Amino acid sequence: MVDSNFAPYILPFFIPHVGCPHQCVFCNQHGIAGVGQAVTPAQISQEIKKMLQRPRDHNRTVQVAFYGGSFTGLDLSYQRNLLGAVSPFIRSGQVQGIRLSTRPDCLDGERISLLLEYGVSLVEIGVQSLAGEVLQASGRGHSPEQVSRAFSLLKESGLRVGGQLMVGLPGDTRRRSIDSCLGLIVLKPDCVRIYPTLVMVQTPLADLYQAGLFKPWSLTKTVVVVARMKEMLDHESIPVIRMGLQAGESLHENIIAGPYHPAFGELVLSRLFFKQVRRALFEAVGSGKKGVRLILSFRDQSLFMGLKKENYLRLQAGGWLQDVEVCFSETQPRFKVAVA
Numbered sequence: 001m002v003d004s005n006f007a008p009y010i011l012p013f014f015i016p017h018v019g020c021p022h023q024c025v026f027c028n029q030h031g032i033a034g035v036g037q038a039v040t041p042a043q044i045s046q047e048i049k050k051m052l053q054r055p056r057d058h059n060r061t062v063q064v065a066f067y068g069g070s071f072t073g074l075d076l077s078y079q080r081n082l083l084g085a086v087s088p089f090i091r092s093g094q095v096q097g098i099r100l101s102t103r104p105d106c107l108d109g110e111r112i113s114l115l116l117e118y119g120v121s122l123v124e125i126g127v128q129s130l131a132g133e134v135l136q137a138s139g140r141g142h143s144p145e146q147v148s149r150a151f152s153l154l155k156e157s158g159l160r161v162g163g164q165l166m167v168g169l170p171g172d173t174r175r176r177s178i179d180s181c182l183g184l185i186v187l188k189p190d191c192v193r194i195y196p197t198l199v200m201v202q203t204p205l206a207d208l209y210q211a212g213l214f215k216p217w218s219l220t221k222t223v224v225v226v227a228r229m230k231e232m233l234d235h236e237s238i239p240v241i242r243m244g245l246q247a248g249e250s251l252h253e254n255i256i257a258g259p260y261h262p263a264f265g266e267l268v269l270s271r272l273f274f275k276q277v278r279r280a281l282f283e284a285v286g287s288g289k290k291g292v293r294l295i296l297s298f299r300d301q302s303l304f305m306g307l308k309k310e311n312y313l314r315l316q317a318g319g320w321l322q323d324v325e326v327c328f329s330e331t332q333p334r335f336k337v338a339v340a
């Protein structure tokens with residue numbers, strides 16, 4: 001697992017739908033971002049100045065992010081205007097990077113040159129799935145091959161590349177989600193986000209759901225699959241920078257159905273932590289150890305206990321905590337379980 005203590009400060013700007021000629025079945029950018037109008041260069045400059053005046057940890061970098069819509073699908077002059085508003089802060093060293101998200105089929109040499117010219121450091125590609133059937137059923141309008149091509153183009157240019165995956169899309173299965181994650185690992189992303197598929201108002205998916213043609217995954221199934229994907233990415237040391245959508249009033253108001261939980265990422269981490277603790281105890285008992293001390297970071301107490309003490313109660317019910325002393329230590333690294 002990756003400690004996020006040194007994660008950059010991200011100042012996000014949402015570009016709702018303006019750069020996107022598509023309508024993926026699940027997408028309601030206005031609902032997710034809670035912002036109905038495109039941001040202007042003047043607003044960007046003002047927001048950056050405000051952010052720089054706030055007290056912050058100067059060991060952490062500051063980055064500007066353009067999310068929502070498909071940035072590189074915007075008119076080139078508008079892209080220049082938006083990126084140009086950040087440029088003075090990049091040149092002065094007050095902002096250390098720009099990241100943005102886009103579709104895999106909205107990238108070519110000209111667009112990539114523009115990103116390089118303005119100091120973009122990371123491009124996140126909306127991959128969602130690498131199963132052709134899922135992409136088609138979700139109205140993505142691009143193929144898995146276009147995802148590979150986008151990664152190659154960006155990597156060859158020296159830009160860092162992130163990948164966004166979704167689980168539980170129309171036509172998706174556990175196997176297809178896991179295979180998509182494996183396929184993404186092959187493309188060597190610099191970071192990954194994983195989102196559950198939610199049914200939002202005013203989307204084609206809402207119509208499918210109401211007609212009984214789409215059944216969202218349960219929260220439990222989604223957590224289990226995303227936890228497996230996180231394990232696979234951790235194994236390759238690929239940072240998972242988000243699991244689940246950012247909780248917010250506008251998001252909450254716009255969800256009709258689906259595996260939503262305001263602390264979705266915590267649920268996934270908590271499941272992984274439970275497995276780690278159980279494995280460590282299994283190995284200790286298997287090697288004949290008596291009077292076991294389980295040592296955990298004091299910052300992992302809530303992960304150990306789980307939501308509504310679920311992990312703790314499961315360990316207890318399974319007899320795993322018999323004769324075990326649980327110690328929360330200030331020196332034990334986070335997410336690491338030791339047995340003494």
Ligand code: SF4
Binds near residue numbers: 017020022023068069
């Ligand atoms: S490509 Fe992105 S912005 Fe466009 S409809 Fe699909 S999810 Fe929404």
